Amino acid sequence: MATGPDGKVVIDPMHQFEIKPLFGDELGLFTITNSTLWMALAVAAVATLLLLGGRGRNLVPTRMTSVAEILYGFIRQMCTDVLGHEGVKFFPYIFTLFMFILFSNLLGMIPGSFTTTSHVAVTGVLALAVFCSVIVIGVMRQGIGFFGMFWVTSAPPALRPVLAVIEVISFFVRPLSHSIRLAGNMMAGHAVLKVFAGLAAMIVAAGLGPLVVLPIVGMMGMTALELLVSVVQAYIFSILTCIYLNDALHSHH
Amino acid sequence: MVHMRISAVMASGAAFLAAPALAATEGEKKGGMPQLNFESWGSQIFWLVVSLVVLFLLMKNVILPRIAAGLEERSEKIEDDLDRAATFRRQAEEAEAAYEKALADARAKAQEIAQGAKDAVQADYAAAVTKADAEIAARAAEGEKRIAEIGESAAEAVSEVAADTAGAVIEAVAPGMGDDKAARAAVSELLGR
Numbered sequence A: 001m002a003t004g005p006d007g008k009v010v011i012d013p014m015h016q017f018e019i020k021p022l023f024g025d026e027l028g029l030f031t032i033t034n035s036t037l038w039m040a041l042a043v044a045a046v047a048t049l050l051l052l053g054g055r056g057r058n059l060v061p062t063r064m065t066s067v068a069e070i071l072y073g074f075i076r077q078m079c080t081d082v083l084g085h086e087g088v089k090f091f092p093y094i095f096t097l098f099m100f101i102l103f104s105n106l107l108g109m110i111p112g113s114f115t116t117t118s119h120v121a122v123t124g125v126l127a128l129a130v131f132c133s134v135i136v137i138g139v140m141r142q143g144i145g146f147f148g149m150f151w152v153t154s155a156p157p158a159l160r161p162v163l164a165v166i167e168v169i170s171f172f173v174r175p176l177s178h179s180i181r182l183a184g185n186m187m188a189g190h191a192v193l194k195v196f197a198g199l200a201a202m203i204v205a206a207g208l209g210p211l212v213v214l215p216i217v218g219m220m221g222m223t224a225l226e227l228l229v230s231v232v233q234a235y236i237f238s239i240l241t242c243i244y245l246n247d248a249l250h251s252h253h
Numbered sequence B: 001m002v003h004m005r006i007s008a009v010m011a012s013g014a015a016f017l018a019a020p021a022l023a024a025t026e027g028e029k030k031g032g033m034p035q036l037n038f039e040s041w042g043s044q045i046f047w048l049v050v051s052l053v054v055l056f057l058l059m060k061n062v063i064l065p066r067i068a069a070g071l072e073e074r075s076e077k078i079e080d081d082l083d084r085a086a087t088f089r090r091q092a093e094e095a096e097a098a099y100e101k102a103l104a105d106a107r108a109k110a111q112e113i114a115q116g117a118k119d120a121v122q123a124d125y126a127a128a129v130t131k132a133d134a135e136i137a138a139r140a141a142e143g144e145k146r147i148a149e150i151g152e153s154a155a156e157a158v159s160e161v162a163a164d165t166a167g168a169v170i171e172a173v174a175p176g177m178g179d180d181k182a183a184r185a186a187v188s189e190l191l192g193r
Helices: A034-054 A063-107 A120-150 A160-205 A209-249 B002-024 B038-173 B180-192
Strands: none
Touching: A034 A063, A034 B038, A063 A120, A063 A209, A063 B038, A120 A160, A120 A209, A120 B038, A160 A209, B038 B180
């Protein structure tokens, strides 16, 4: 949001997603930007919480320990539920993804902060990493039989080629939906918050003082919803990762 | 899940459509969504990979082993405590059993003693009763004997008196006709009937 040249309030909900170098103007491969800063903060926050929480050596856990252990137990349970006993091997990877996304999303809720996960570049890399590891692990585990999952043997023979086309498309769309879902959710919510905020500013500027309550109430509701979405999207991203990995680990025939 | 997916895609689609339109009202400096400004992708991807690798290594080597160790230690401690509690419980149960046994023993012993005392008293009582019975019987027999003696002597005296009376009567009626022996025989014949 900004004040236009003629002093009028204008709503620019996408302004918050702009990536700016922290030092200088150049935007190269190694440039440290606001995105870099918030990624580092997310890593630092995750590490701080889990390191402080993991330190607990007393019989009755402290609050920090409880939080760390609940997160640990929750994701570990999810891994073993979806992937079976082998899921433990992928637990560090999935826990890293979950914690990074969760903290990026939640840190993004701080007013004035930057939401790294609202960028498709970020979520795309996360999703592509999952997609590539699924293919690599699948081929390593099941050999060429991994691609048998496109050939639905339980369907009538005549339908199988048609289903194969659909299965192949849905398989290759996965990284797209996986990444756009997260980035889209984060971006949409933040943009809506900005629109409400801009509306509030416009109402004040237009001299309709008391009416400002409406967008503020809207913002409160949206903030609560966005907090929920932040957690749910991190969960969805990691459980989908588990489900995709399950395809690689276990043949469906 | 499908619903979530659909709504998520729709929301992102709506944002994609709405964003340029809203941004356009400002008069456009850079144009389009910052997300699609590919200039920034290199830096974003590079630092994302760095962050993820750092976090992953930290997780795998430090954080997760520590949390796992903490959890295991706690569950072991709790298990130990439960084991100890079970031991104490067993000990308490054993102590209770020993106590119950001692109590039962004592009760049995008391019963035994009471029974012994009762038996002894019973025996004494029975002995005393038989002794008393014997004494009573002896006394009764003695009494009967004396009664019989008295009766006998009385009968003797009666027959004597009767014979004497008969003699006297006969003397009075017919003097010199009295026969003491015949009178006595007649009296004893009469009495003996």
